[in-house]
Amino acid sequence: MRVRALAKRIIQQFIHDKRSMALMFVAPILILTLLSLVFNSDPLEPKIGLVKMPDPVVQMLQKDKADISKFNSDNTAKLALEEGTIHAYLSFDNGSVVVHLEGSDPTVTQAVMSWIQESVKNRIQSAIGINIKTEFQHGSKSMNSFDSFGPVLVGFFAFFFVFLLAGVSFLRERTGGTLERLICSPMKLWEIVVGYVIGFGLFTLIQAAIISTFSVYVLDLMMEGSFFYVLLTTVLLSFTALTLGILLSAFANNELQMIQFIPIVIVPSVFFSGIFNLETMSSYISWIGAVTPLFYAAKAMRDVMIRGLGLGEISNNLLVLVGFSLIFMTLNIFALRKYRKG
Amino acid sequence: MNLSYVSIRNITKSFGAQKVLDGINLDVRQGEIYGLLGPSGAGKTTLVKMLTNLEKQDSGDITFEGINLPSSKVIHKIGYMSQSDALYQELTAGENLDFFAALFGIPAAKRVIRIHEVAKVVNLQDHLKKSIQNYSGGMRRRLSLAASLLHEPDLLILDEPTVGIDPVLRQQIWTQFNILKNQGKTIIVTTHVMDEAEKCDRVGLLRDGKIIAEGSPEEIIKEAGVSRLEDAFLVLGGK
Numbered sequence: 001m002r003v004r005a006l007a008k009r010i011i012q013q014f015i016h017d018k019r020s021m022a023l024m025f026v027a028p029i030l031i032l033t034l035l036s037l038v039f040n041s042d043p044l045e046p047k048i049g050l051v052k053m054p055d056p057v058v059q060m061l062q063k064d065k066a067d068i069s070k071f072n073s074d075n076t077a078k079l080a081l082e083e084g085t086i087h088a089y090l091s092f093d094n095g096s097v098v099v100h101l102e103g104s105d106p107t108v109t110q111a112v113m114s115w116i117q118e119s120v121k122n123r124i125q126s127a128i129g130i131n132i133k134t135e136f137q138h139g140s141k142s143m144n145s146f147d148s149f150g151p152v153l154v155g156f157f158a159f160f161f162v163f164l165l166a167g168v169s170f171l172r173e174r175t176g177g178t179l180e181r182l183i184c185s186p187m188k189l190w191e192i193v194v195g196y197v198i199g200f201g202l203f204t205l206i207q208a209a210i211i212s213t214f215s216v217y218v219l220d221l222m223m224e225g226s227f228f229y230v231l232l233t234t235v236l237l238s239f240t241a242l243t244l245g246i247l248l249s250a251f252a253n254n255e256l257q258m259i260q261f262i263p264i265v266i267v268p269s270v271f272f273s274g275i276f277n278l279e280t281m282s283s284y285i286s287w288i289g290a291v292t293p294l295f296y297a298a299k300a301m302r303d304v305m306i307r308g309l310g311l312g313e314i315s316n317n318l319l320v321l322v323g324f325s326l327i328f329m330t331l332n333i334f335a336l337r338k339y340r341k342g
Numbered sequence: 343m344n345l346s347y348v349s350i351r352n353i354t355k356s357f358g359a360q361k362v363l364d365g366i367n368l369d370v371r372q373g374e375i376y377g378l379l380g381p382s383g384a385g386k387t388t389l390v391k392m393l394t395n396l397e398k399q400d401s402g403d404i405t406f407e408g409i410n411l412p413s414s415k416v417i418h419k420i421g422y423m424s425q426s427d428a429l430y431q432e433l434t435a436g437e438n439l440d441f442f443a444a445l446f447g448i449p450a451a452k453r454v455i456r457i458h459e460v461a462k463v464v465n466l467q468d469h470l471k472k473s474i475q476n477y478s479g480g481m482r483r484r485l486s487l488a489a490s491l492l493h494e495p496d497l498l499i500l501d502e503p504t505v506g507i508d509p510v511l512r513q514q515i516w517t518q519f520n521i522l523k524n525q526g527k528t529i530i531v532t533t534h535v536m537d538e539a540e541k542c543d544r545v546g547l548l549r550d551g552k553i554i555a556e557g558s559p560e561e562i563i564k565e566a567g568v569s570r571l572e573d574a575f576l577v578l579g580g581k
Contacts, residue, residue: 005444009430009437016432016473177428181489184394184422185445186414341398342412 002187006195007202010169014203020165024203028157028211035153036219039146044111049077049089064119088112138307139222147222149275151230151301152294154215156273158234159241159294160266162204167245167258170196175254179339189336193329196246197239204238216305224308233300233314236321240293243328250335274298296320347372347528348393348497353402355388362388364551366402370530375523377542378532379575384548386532387425390499393530394422406497418446421495425502427482428489429474435461435485436470439492446493460488463518465511479506487515491522498522500531504538516541536572547575554578 014021047067050058051074062068069086071077077089081100087108088101099116101109125131134141139148173179182192212230215221223230248265252258272278272289275298289295300317303309348370355363362385370376378386391397392404395412404411407419429438436457443453461467464484474482483506490498504512516538519529531542539545540559547555547562555562555578559571566574 001447002445005441008444009433009441012437013430013432176431177424177426178430180396180422180424180426181428181442182445183396184417184420185442186418186447187445340395340414341392342395342414342417 002185003191003195003198006187006192007199010196010199011202013169021203024161024165024207025210028161028207029214031157032150032153032211032215032219036146036150036221040144044107046088046108046112046115047086048112048115049080049086051077051089051091053090053092060123061119064115064122066115138224143222143306146219147306150215150219150221151305152273152275152298154211154221154230155234155237155297155301156270156294157211158204158208158238159269159297160262161207162200162238163241163245163266164258164262165245166196166200166242167249167252167261168255169200170246171249171252171255171258174249183336183340189333189340192336193243193246193332197242197325197329200242201235201239204242205235208234208238221305223305225304225310229304229311229314230301233297233304233318233321236318236325237293237297240297240321240324240328243325243332244293247328247332247335250332268292269294274302293321293324296324344372345369347406348530349403349405350389351403353389353392353399353404355385355392355397355400362551363399366548366551366553368546368553368556370528371544372528373523373526374543375519375529375531375541377539377545378530378548379534379536379539379545379571380532380548381534385551386548387501389548390422390501390530390532393497393499394420418493419496421490421493421498423487423490423498423500423503425505427486429482429485431474434471434473435466435477438474438485439470439489442489443492448493456492456494460491463491464488465514480508480511483507484511484515496527498527498529500529502532502534504533504535512538536570536575540571545571547578549579 045065045067047069048061049069049071050061051071053061053070058068058070069080071080071089074091077086077091078100080086081089081102084102088099091098091100099112101112103109121132136143173182208231212227212234216223216227216230244265248261249258252261268288269292272286272292273294274289278286278289296317300314300321303314303317346369350366350368350370353363353366354361366385366389378389380386388397392399393406393411395414395417398412406416409416429435430441433441439457439460440453443456448456457470458467461470464487466481466484466488469477469481474485477485483503487500487503490500504515507515519531519541523529531538533539542559544556544558545562546553555565555574557565562574562578563569563571566577568574568577
């Protein structure tokens, strides 16, 4: 009954605090929409200049996806490159083809280089009459970077906002003196922790459902597996955020100090969650991922959304998340013990 | 009447190097209003927190109905109003009271009745639907007092209950304290306001972690050989 009362109170507080509710439900949607617009844009079509190339070569290259323009001298091409009207130009120099790049924007450089690769591949194929085909075990050629890190982001936003709101909420309980009321009541310490988990749990469930539905059905994020597993993973991750937020709030004296945990705890866990490739990372720091809940959630999310795997394959990662929550909850009860002296 | 309803023996407490309580001895009788009088920083709050599980003495014994405090066993018999108002800002007054009542396991049907009763005590029965954000300082203080009465505690511990409350309402609240007292409840109240201490049955003068005088306000005035409690405090404190 006391657990229910606490859960009910948290729900009431949420209902009265429309702004926090908006932060939890609307902010992730807004950011995910922006990210999808940024990363879903069409690939850059390189503008290539050709200097004194024979017409058959020009015609051949025009078959590949590029905006080709012809130049009569190196100097005019160079000028065009400086002005930014072309991304690169090709010229003959002592029997070899030289690619001239502006070079300050990696995206442009990459687009030009892959066009050249594609072009060379096509020449070889037509010269020797063998086709080179690419087969994808998971994903596809049309899969873009948003599809790749989208699943991680869906988990991250659930994690981030729940962490912040639960942490601040519990911090206020402490600084506002209401925690004293709980301590002076017959309420058991575990009831406080469980009450919080249930009260916030309802909102994390709604949040997870909104974020996942929106990402998959509106933003058209790649979705190979079951929607239910995405929801399950997100909710379990939210529970770790909730219990971790409450735990860390014990080490903050005000809201600002709670915000200070973002660069210390949240941002590093994003770096090591798998958004960036961990294999290229120095082994001195790559182990950090393995101690953050987001790392396991990201693996499970990608397994479901990109690889279409089921419960059997993701259960280990989910169990780790449950383990994190249980550990944080236990630590929370211990942290609360210092307040109750009798 | 139980002359040692709450018994406090040789209590010491230090925070780091600072000794806050230094050998406190006092007895609170059942059914009286006991005032702990002292300047801020004298250790009043620290002492009453030991009765409510929030603080633990370094040495010495506190017993309440034969149970050593701090203890969770008798917590349901004790009502505590802290110095801070300790209310949920986002909730309405009624929702606050409903939550605090539920913490003490009061069934839903009875909660409605109790909320109405305690709200009436502090004259807030018409403001229960208001959010705490729209409450004045005095209203918050009164609601905080109402919250501590919800579970009909036998022992009521009030830490500076009438700070920020106007004289008319203060009078009303003290009338309520006397009604509660006549119902057999015991009240311990901390204050640094002299005229409030004069309304107590007995007071303990707390200064620098020690009880420097104890008795009814009249006894203390007589002992000090002065005409006002305020002067008595200065005379006895100077010893």
